[in-house]
Amino acid sequence: MGGFGIGTGEFAIMGLMPGVALDLGVTEPQVGHLISAYALGVVVGAPILAIGGARLYRRHLLILLMSFYALGNIASALAPGYGSLLVFRFIAGLPHGAYFGVAALVAASLVPFNKRAKVVSLVMMGLTLALLIGNPLATILGQHLDWRYAFGFVGAIAALTGLMIVLFLPLNRQEERQSPFSEIRAFNRPEIWYPLAIGSIGFAGMFCVFSYMAPTLLEVTGVNPFWIPIALAVFGLGGFIGNILGGWLFDRLQFRSVGWMLLWSISMLLLYPYATENIWTMLVMCFLVALMVGLGPALQTHLMDVAHGAQTLAAASHHAAFNVANALGPWLGGMAISAGVGWQSTGYVGATTAAAGLAIFLLAWRQQSGAERVDNDVAFSQDH
Template sequence: MIELALAMGAFGIGAGEFAIMGLMPNVAHDLGISEPQVGHLISAYALGVVVGAPVLAVLGARLLRKHLLVLLMGFFAAGNFASAMAPGYGSLILFRFIAGLPHGAYFGVAMLAAATMAPPNQRAKAVSRVMMGLTIALLIGNPLATWLGQLIDWRHAFTAVGIIAVLTMALVARFMPLDRQEERSDPRREIRAFNRPQVWLALGIGSIGFAGMFCVFSYLAPTLLEVTDADPGWIPVALIAFGFGGIVGNLAGGWLFDRFQFRAVALILIWSTVVLLAFPLAAQSLWSMLLAAFFVGTMIALAPALQIHLMDVAMGAQTLAAASNHAAFNLSNALGPWLGGLAVSAGRRRTIRLRLGLANPKYA
């Protein structure tokens, strides 16, 4: 039941982080902005994670894990309720940044708690079970939020996420045992122990390795509409396909690391490269696009593998390292939409120039 409570928080965070990706056309139309500007909202949340993960992990190091998890979920709920009521684009960027602040610290503490309670040879599987909440959010929460936003209003998606966060607070408070003998971290020791090459290597892999996945996922809805030429009703279906891929990838990542240890990371990166190279070709047809969305989702296998590796190499700084993994994860979430937005804007400028006869098709 403890893992279920922790996974509920992961579900809420996943729904809150990814909901706006499926609602990109709706948010752009409602606020009178471009889709690349909506991509900046995604990046603002991701930057909140990057800033908040190490800062809140260090500030909360002396708190008991149960108390810290409840506080972090309360912070997350407030950020999403504020996002639902944002009066304009500027305030929404600010509230998305605030909502992202507790994200990494929650995942770091939750993963560490799950790994601590599991047998040594099943730690990666325990982490992947908590991460399952995130992948179920991709499978169910994100498509439902997209459908709700299309049917009523995109703001209701953030209200629903806030309610899930409050429910998580209640579940953690009810079912997670309070161990007053729990070893508490020393913030100064965590910072000193964190400065190891193996830690920074793993964080570097995460911050770059996920960027392609987030770039594709962030612009999945516009790609379906403008490249695949699909009906908007197919957007939730594509998100469900991505979610199924996320579940498979999450389970595979835990299994691969328990079996191959750090070598699993190389295998996952090779697979990710193949998937991303094939995606542009698959986007031309609806059915191949849905299959490609599934395969892009499997790239999330990198998350549990890196999470356990960081816990192993960051002795004395496990809380900070576990939280920083999600900072790296969301640095990719900031880079992906931003770089994707540059590519989309450049492509549209090129198309306009060609239509106006202002450029040579070979060099435009």
């Protein structure tokens, strides 16, 4: 439920872009800045709130974070103008990363070691259900009523989530809690920074395409606005399946799965511009690009494996990294569109960022392989 509310709050603005631009008297690339403001809030809030809440029981921290999220979205619904909405979207993003990170740690602590990626993907399922159901529903609300109702809807879901945590998540008083300073010290290692960099840059391509999907459908594909929530639902279905496949693939291939998913991402994003002129090929490509969501549970679980002593901070920072991608993608795409190279150019921009993510993965793989060889040599010398 929390993932569904957060995902709807994060992505709703993308389907509402034309209506928000018209109502506030701004351009669509300026509405893209609202997406970046939210993402910046996640980037800032995830490490700060994770560190600040390190001494709290996870149940209490989840309740506080979801209450904060409800208030941020209700304020967004009531924003009187573009400037205030920009500020409220930043505030709404602050608890996002810490909530997902703590929720993933709670879930992973309840299952055997080899099932963690699967259960993390189940936590993330709320996010993909938001793409499948929440975002199209928010778009319909915005088209038939007003875009403000979408954020009011998200605020109500967040309040309900807080209530459900109070009712159904028991308090574990044996839970190990970390000192904020010990988490910071344990965090500063290359094996943590590499996957965060992959998420920050390699995943930006999906957000680059997704952020400008609605205007691309209207301006390039030339369809009726009726098709926008349908395309968003198809994208959501791809994200839903990609999320499950990402967890399944990581449980089998471990960190190698990230490299294969980045190769898939580059291929699909390069094909995207050629699919934009026909609604049926566009719908197929929406589904295939959205499978990139599988990177989420894979990178989240890998971080849990390598972030010894800094799990809360690393888990929250994973979502900060993905929201760096959420800020970077629309910004780069907006620059390309403003330069006059066309709405479909977002595919080429996205493929470039995915290729950069693959380069970072290869560096990470080389570093991990070198560390494993050192460990094996030490073990061999001790045995002999």
